[in-house]
Amino acid sequence: MVIVVFKDELIEELRKKMEKWEKECVQEELRRHPERQKEFKTLSGIPVKRVYTPLDVQHLDYFKDLGLPGEYPFTRGIHTTMYRGRFWTMRQFAGYGTAEQTNQRFKYLLKEGETGLSMAFDFPTIIGLDSDHPMAVNEIGICGVAVDTLADMEIIFDGIPLDKVTTSMTINAPTPVLLSMYIAVGEKQGVPMHKLGGTVQNDALKEFIAQKSYVFPPEPAVKLVTDVIEFCVKNVPKWNPISISGYHIREAGATAVQELAFTIADGIAYVESMLERGMNVDEFAHRLSFFFASHNDFFEEIAKFRAARRMWAKIMKERFGARKPRSMWLRFHTQTSGVALTAQQPENNIIRVTIQALAAVLGGTQSLHTNSMDEAWALPSEKAVRIALRTQQIIAHESGVANVVDPLAGSYYVEWLTDKMEEEAMKYIDKIDNMGGMIEAVKKGFPQREIAESSYRFQKEVEEKKRIIVGVNEYIDEEEKLEIPLLRVDPEVVRVQLARLKRVKESRDNERVKRLLGELKRAAERNENVMPYVLNAVRAYATLGEIMGVLKEVYGEYQELIIF
Amino acid sequence: MSSTERKIKVLIAKPGLNGHDRGAKVVARALRDAGMEVIYTGLRQTPEQIVETAIQEDVDVIGLSILSGAHMTLLPRVTQLLKEKGIDDVLVIAGGIIPTEDVPKLKEAGIAEVFGPGTPLKTIIEFIRRNVKRKR
Numbered sequence: 001m002v003i004v005v006f007k008d009e010l011i012e013e014l015r016k017k018m019e020k021w022e023k024e025c026v027q028e029e030l031r032r033h034p035e036r037q038k039e040f041k042t043l044s045g046i047p048v049k050r051v052y053t054p055l056d057v058q059h060l061d062y063f064k065d066l067g068l069p070g071e072y073p074f075t076r077g078i079h080t081t082m083y084r085g086r087f088w089t090m091r092q093f094a095g096y097g098t099a100e101q102t103n104q105r106f107k108y109l110l111k112e113g114e115t116g117l118s119m120a121f122d123f124p125t126i127i128g129l130d131s132d133h134p135m136a137v138n139e140i141g142i143c144g145v146a147v148d149t150l151a152d153m154e155i156i157f158d159g160i161p162l163d164k165v166t167t168s169m170t171i172n173a174p175t176p177v178l179l180s181m182y183i184a185v186g187e188k189q190g191v192p193m194h195k196l197g198g199t200v201q202n203d204a205l206k207e208f209i210a211q212k213s214y215v216f217p218p219e220p221a222v223k224l225v226t227d228v229i230e231f232c233v234k235n236v237p238k239w240n241p242i243s244i245s246g247y248h249i250r251e252a253g254a255t256a257v258q259e260l261a262f263t264i265a266d267g268i269a270y271v272e273s274m275l276e277r278g279m280n281v282d283e284f285a286h287r288l289s290f291f292f293a294s295h296n297d298f299f300e301e302i303a304k305f306r307a308a309r310r311m312w313a314k315i316m317k318e319r320f321g322a323r324k325p326r327s328m329w330l331r332f333h334t335q336t337s338g339v340a341l342t343a344q345q346p347e348n349n350i351i352r353v354t355i356q357a358l359a360a361v362l363g364g365t366q367s368l369h370t371n372s373m374d375e376a377w378a379l380p381s382e383k384a385v386r387i388a389l390r391t392q393q394i395i396a397h398e399s400g401v402a403n404v405v406d407p408l409a410g411s412y413y414v415e416w417l418t419d420k421m422e423e424e425a426m427k428y429i430d431k432i433d434n435m436g437g438m439i440e441a442v443k444k445g446f447p448q449r450e451i452a453e454s455s456y457r458f459q460k461e462v463e464e465k466k467r468i469i470v471g472v473n474e475y476i477d478e479e480e481k482l483e484i485p486l487l488r489v490d491p492e493v494v495r496v497q498l499a500r501l502k503r504v505k506e507s508r509d510n511e512r513v514k515r516l517l518g519e520l521k522r523a524a525e526r527n528e529n530v531m532p533y534v535l536n537a538v539r540a541y542a543t544l545g546e547i548m549g550v551l552k553e554v555y556g557e558y559q560e561l562i563i564f
Numbered sequence: 565m566s567s568t569e570r571k572i573k574v575l576i577a578k579p580g581l582n583g584h585d586r587g588a589k590v591v592a593r594a595l596r597d598a599g600m601e602v603i604y605t606g607l608r609q610t611p612e613q614i615v616e617t618a619i620q621e622d623v624d625v626i627g628l629s630i631l632s633g634a635h636m637t638l639l640p641r642v643t644q645l646l647k648e649k650g651i652d653d654v655l656v657i658a659g660g661i662i663p664t665e666d667v668p669k670l671k672e673a674g675i676a677e678v679f680g681p682g683t684p685l686k687t688i689i690e691f692i693r694r695n696v697k698r699k700r
Contacts, residue, residue, distance in 0.1 A: 123581035123632055127608075135610065139581055142633040212583025212607055253586045339586070343681040376681050377663050378633065452589055459590050463684055472682040486663055489633070560606045564589040 005062050006054045014055055026050070043297035044255035045457075046420060052412035060415060065310070069405040071325075073313040075306050075418070076406040077364040078329040083402035088360075089367035090392045091168060091333070095120035095145040096379050097493045099155035099500075102145040106160060108382075112389060116198075117160075118168040118369065120144030121178075126213045128174040128552075130545030131497045141493035143379070144170075148501045149541050153181040154188065163191045167198040168243070168333070173215035175202040175228050176531055177547050180538040183236070187539075199240035199289060199333070202228050205266040206245050208442040208558070210252035210451065215548065218439045220555035224530065226273045231531035233284045240289040242270060243333060249447070250293035251339050253455020256304045259293060260421060261428035262438075262447050264311055268429070269438040271320055281320045285327035294356040294363070295337040301356070302408055303417035305363025308332070311422055334360035335369040341376040345471035345480060349373040354391050361395055362408055368392055378486045445561045452563055501543070508541040516540050517550050524554040572696055574625040577605040577614040579642065582632035587659055591627060594685040595692070611641035618646075618654060624698045627688075628675075630660040635670065643674035653697040659683065 040048050049056075060066070067073055070080035079085065092114055095102045106117050121144040124136035130148045131140045140146050147153060157167075162185065171178045179200050183193045204221035207214040214221065225242060232241035246254075246263035254262065267288065274284050292308065294301050312330035316322040336356035341349045350373050357370050370388040372380030380388070396402055408414045435441045442448075461467045468474045520533040530551070537547055576592040578585060585607060596602045603621055605614060618626050628639055635658070643656055658670065659679040667678045676695060679688055 127581055129581075135581065135608070138634045138637040139632055143582070207583075212585060251586070252584075253590075377661065452593070455586050456590050456593050459594075459685065463686065469682070473684070482664055486665075562604055562606050564592045564602075564604050 005060045006058050011054060011058050014053060018053065018055065042256070042300040042417075043295055044257050044300060046257070046300070046417070046424070048413075048417075052416050054412060056412055056416040057419070065419075066409060066415075072317070072328060073310045074329060075310040076409055078309065078331060078366075082364060082405040083361070083396075084405070087396045087402060088365050088392075089116045089166075090114055090389060090396075091116040091118045091367045091369055092385060092389055093118040093120050093168075093170065093335070093369050094385075095156075096122075096143070096487070097141045097145065097489050098496050099145060099147070099152045100496075101493075102156050103158055103160070106156070109385075109389075110160070110165070112386065113393070114389065116166045116168065116367065118170070119156075120170055122146045123213075125174070125178075125544060126171065128177070128215050128544060128548030130543050131494075131501055133545060137494065140497050142489050146493075146497045147178065147181065148497070148543050148545070149504045150181050150184050150538055151500060151504045151541065152497075153178075153185050157182075157185050157189075161191070162186045162189055163195050165197075169198065169200050172201050172204060172207055172211070172213055173221065173224075174544055174548055175200045176224060176534040177538060177544050179228060179232075179236075179239075179241075180531070180535040183535060184539050193236045195238070196236055197238045199243050200228065201245060201291070202242045203245045203266065203291075205269060205438055205442060206248050206262070209249055209262055209266075209447045210254070211245075211248035212560070214558045214560075215552065216555045217558045218442055221558070222269065222273050222439060223527075223555075224551070225270060226277060227529045227531050229270070229274060229284060229287065230277060230279065230529055233279070233287055237287075239287070240331075241287055243289050243291040244270065245291040247291050247293045247335055249451065250295065250337065252451050253339075253458065254447075254451045255454050256295065256297070256300050257421060257424040258428065258447070258450055258454060260304050260308055260311075261425035261432075263290065263292070264308065264315065264425065265429050265432045265438045265441070267312065268315065268319075271316075272437065275320070281316070281322045282324045282327050285316055285320070285322055286324065286329065289366075290330055290332035292332055292334050292365075293337050294334050294360040294365075296340050296352060296355060298355055298359050299408075299414055299417055300421075301359035302363045303414055303421050305332070305334075305360070305365065306406075306409075306414070306418045307421035307425065309364070310418070311425065331366050333367045333369070334363070334365040336360070336371045338371055338375060341371060341373070342469060342472050343376040345477055346373045346376065346482070348471055349376070350387060350391065353388060354395070357391055357395055358399070358401065361401055362406075364406060374486065377482070378488070381485045381487045383485070445563050448561065448563050504541050505543070512540045513537065513542045513546070517542060517546060520547065521550045521554060524551060571599060571601040572625065572692060573601045573603075573621065573623045574627060574692070575603050575605065575614070575618050575621060575623040576627045576629065577609050577617070578607045578629055579609050579611060579614060579638040580630055580632045580634045581608055582630070583607055584631040584660075585629070587631070588627075588629035591629070591659065591685065591688060595627075595689065598689045600692070611638055611645055614642055615645040615649065619649070619651070623654065624696050625655045625657065625692055628656065628658040628660075630658065630662070633661070635660065635662050636666060639670055639675055640673035647674070655692065655696050657688070657691065659688075 372384035
């Protein structure tokens, strides 16, 4: 039985009334007061009408399209009581300088009431280079913390019991290495791996599409992603072995629709890779998690989150035959949009972040990072980070928005836009399927090209003042003097890091390291899951660069497509 | 510009390890649309590679995009290498996440201008046209 929300009689009557209203009221009003713009569009460029009514959502079948919270297709949220039970996890991304400084920052954030840690690595670590590599030396500890060996991770988590916190690590190509280091730190604290909780990003495909910290070519990159998922499902069951990320895709200039489409398409590629390995979808699907951006267009973002949940549930059930409801859950982390921050009048960013964070909460996020106002200039200062965290706490405790599950459901506009996001994203997914899936699409440069187009179009709209950005192309303060303290990384970091790496290399059992790296190489050549071998090498203090070097020998390195 | 004049030739380059190429690509495209000839190096370039490409391609302008915080070491290295090779007629400009207080030092090191976030594309285009050193 189809349960339509609106009865036919109402729809008919409304249709007549709307026609009359358009003809008489609207036309009259427009004659006297023209609207501000000829056409109104969402940030993604979807044209929006003057008003939405039941006519726009008359096709909605309540149970099929929305359902109740915690029920398929999870449009209204994956949990039955959502934030009435527990607020989202407030998780601020942090990490810079030395391992010691990052340890202090983590302890500070935990003391301030943060409930989960999130680790930023420096660029050499992100692309798998040791700090003593010639390309690394200028960037040690600058955009995150440098990790070369297990010794660094031992310091970072000193005094932080790994069975009491969850840790999110923003790491991709070198995920097997960093995850192994975390597991090894747990072992030293007496916490077995099955008790560890956290997330690794481990999303190789979006590296080619957007973030560009790729190392291996697409096929082996996805193979390694799959190794980590398989290993975690079997051995680290509380761990989220992948965070399928739209965030970077969006930041690179994609629209909300493209972010949604490419992220779900990446997810499909990983599920297919796991299935090819012979695993049953219900054995692993519940461990997949997602990561989205929240930008300024409030309703579009909320619609995106709701559409994402519904799309993933349908895909898992209908396309991949999942049976367990948890396999159909799209659990996600949200970060407010970095590119929406302005360098001009940085205090205004506090308000932008508030709007974006509110959208994420109304969209049903599981965890949230709020950006700090000064991040268009540098790493955030402590005060700016505190305000960003307080923003979440004010939304949680003072605004009342967390008291009702999915409070915007039933809004004609939000439901229409949710449908529209899904419809437009599915067009992209069909196109990518027709190309042979995301790995092939990436090799052809398809998503890369689409994003380059969108970001250029957006920039032109800003230049032509079709889009107003307060403080940037309107309401400019010519006299502005920047008065926010910027966090600087102490150059001493380089000396400390290089000295520690040297010490580790001198004091470890080098014969053992060599033997374990050899075993890793042979395992990779035999196309085995590399995780157990990486873990052994890490325990013996093999460096990140050494392990990645072995994998590069076997798998090769990616050459970028030049598209602009 | 008449058709017999040569186009201004620009190298857009990404020094260092960060993959944030949105700005570099948007600027590259805008310069191309403004009638310049644009080469984009791609990511993870050393200052040595950038200068090498600039010489091989005989460019008039090098545009360096950097968002990693490593600008104080990598950008002056590019201008220093140019100087060492006796090249003084290439305009070097930069863009990205660069705190205002670093800009005077970069200018002293030979970076002609630094374009921060929110800079209109036409400001960059006009700057290049006004300041390009070589007469084509």
